[in-house]
Amino acid sequence: MYYIFSACRIEFSEVTAVVHKAKSTIFPRNAKDLQIYIKLSIFFLTGCVLGCVFNSRLDGAVPGTAQLRDNFVSAVSGHAVGLNTADELFGIYVFPLLSVILGYMTFGVLILPLLIGIRGFLLSYSISSLAASYGLSGLSYCCLTVLPVQIFALPCLLGLCCECTKTSGALMCFSLGKFPEFFPVYDRTFYMSVLGSFFCLIIPFAIKLFVIPVMISMVY
Numbered sequence: 316m317y318y319i320f321s322a323c324r325i326e327f328s329e330v331t332a333v334v335h336k337a338k339s340t341i342f343p344r345n346a347k348d349l350q351i352y353i354k355l356s357i358f359f360l361t362g363c364v365l366g367c368v369f370n371s372r373l374d375g376a377v378p379g380t381a382q383l384r385d386n387f388v389s390a391v392s393g394h395a396v397g398l399n400t401a402d403e404l405f406g407i408y409v410f411p412l413l414s415v416i417l418g419y420m421t422f423g424v425l426i427l428p429l430l431i432g433i434r435g436f437l438l439s440y441s442i443s444s445l446a447a448s449y450g451l452s453g454l455s456y457c458c459l460t461v462l463p464v465q466i467f468a469l470p471c472l473l474g475l476c477c478e479c480t481k482t483s484g485a486l487m488c489f490s491l492g493k494f495p496e497f498f499p500v501y502d503r504t505f506y507m508s509v510l511g512s513f514f515c516l517i518i519p520f521a522i523k524l525f526v527i528p529v530m531i532s533m534v535y
Contacts, residue, residue, distance in 0.1 A: 351477045355431050359473070362432035366439025370447055379406070380441045387445060387456045390535045396528060407468060407520045408513070410434050411475050415509055418479025421486045427476050434472065438465065459534060460527050468519040475512040478505060 386396045413430060417423030442461060445453040485500045 348477055348481075351480050352473060355428060355473055355476050355480070358428040358432040359435040359469075362435025362437075363439035365432075366436040366441075367443045370440055370443035377437060377440050377444075379437060380444050383441045383445055383457070383461075384448070386460070387449065387453060390456065390531050391452070393535065396531055398524060398528065400524065403523050404520060407464075407516055407523065410472055411512060411516060414472065414476045414479045418482045419486075420483060421490050423483035424480055424487055427480050427483065431473065431476050459530055463526065463530075464519040464523050466519075467522070468516060471512045471515050471519075475509065478508045478512075 382402075389396050410430065414427060417427050417430065420426075438461070442454070442457045445457055447453075449456075482500050482505060488494065
């Protein structure tokens with residue numbers, strides 16, 4: 316009985332550590348992290364502005380726009396909105412996975428701001444296109460289906476990009492013959508931050524898959 320209790324206590328402490336690292340990843344821990352976080356947020360907002368500027372001009376080339384429109388038409392028509400689990404999982408995790416991959420690259424520190432800007436552009440373009448086509452009803456649908464998911468997904472992505480920016484920047488310092496500010500590069504803190512972020516992304520995935528369909532059926 317003692318060994319079972321000890322094992323459960325160890326597992327609980329590990330889960331607690333993951334959650335704690337998730338909080339520290341999502342929210343900046345010091346002035347340097349806050350500086351990186353603000354720079355990435357500026358790129359994200361720039362992407363959002365560009366998405367609004369180019370709205371409805373690139374429908375065939377922007378992923379997610381047609382799917383959001385089809386889901387809106389299905390909801391308004393009274394039909395069930397079909398959600399593919401694999402597609403939704405890909406949509407939630409693709410940008411975090413790309414940010415982790417870039418965190419292992421020397422020039423990832425230059426590409427990560429562009430990645431977060433692209434994310435802002437895709438979100439803004441899809442929402443503004445639907446609002447431009449269907450007016451207030453399209454905008455309210457986006458607030459109902461997109462906003463609850465991104466409230467959790469975006470802070471995770473920004474925090475993860477912040478961590479990967481530091482690691483990639485350290486690799487660039489090594490390549491230039493300089494000692495990095497953040498050392499060691501890939502330590503336990505980094506991997507716990509990545510694990511914590513991916514753990515937190517389960518929340519928007521569950522909201523997208525289970526909560527949003529119920530909300531749509533209640534409203535429409």
